[in-house]
Amino acid sequence: MRQRLDYTHAAPEGYKAYGGVYTYLRQCGLPEVLLNLVYLRVSQINGCAYCIDMHSRDLLKQGMVVDKLVLVPVWREAGALFSAREQAALAWAECVTRVADTGVPDADYAAAATAFNDKELADLTYAIGLMNAFNRLGITFRNVPAAVRQVPAAD
Secondary structure (H helix, E strand, C coil), X not given: CCCCCCHHHXXXXXXXXXXXXXXXXXXXXXXXXXXXHHHHHHHHHHCCHHHHHHHHHHHHHCCCCHHHHCCHHHHHHHHHHCCHHHHHHXXXXXXXXXXXXXXXXXXXXXXXXXXXXXXXXXXXXXXXXXXXXXXXXXXXXXXXXXHHHCXXXXX
């Protein structure tokens, strides 16, 4: 895998604007682990290897156990391993990420609104939107995951 374009250098002001949203979200009051869990799930849905690698590493650094991390794609089958709030956030992340297919039904909104207050739900949705945007940049320009960069080049 080879990066096509370093968009952070090609358009630094655009990247800085996205970074402003990321910075806001780190200070918005939602737990950082919850945000990274949502970032990971969105990235899994979109197939962004760079972001999957990054947010998995972030979650491990934040103390998430591997047993839980590997079950993120099948969180519905993982029972109480994920808290009710984590489950609500993951369900909302999936619904909003697949907006073209789901149309974000009223029932899904109501379920999310039960778990999060208005500000939290808005912030969670900003986080989902931001990660979807970053995924599109990462996939389009082939950002190379850290795990791939660490593999020695073949002769």
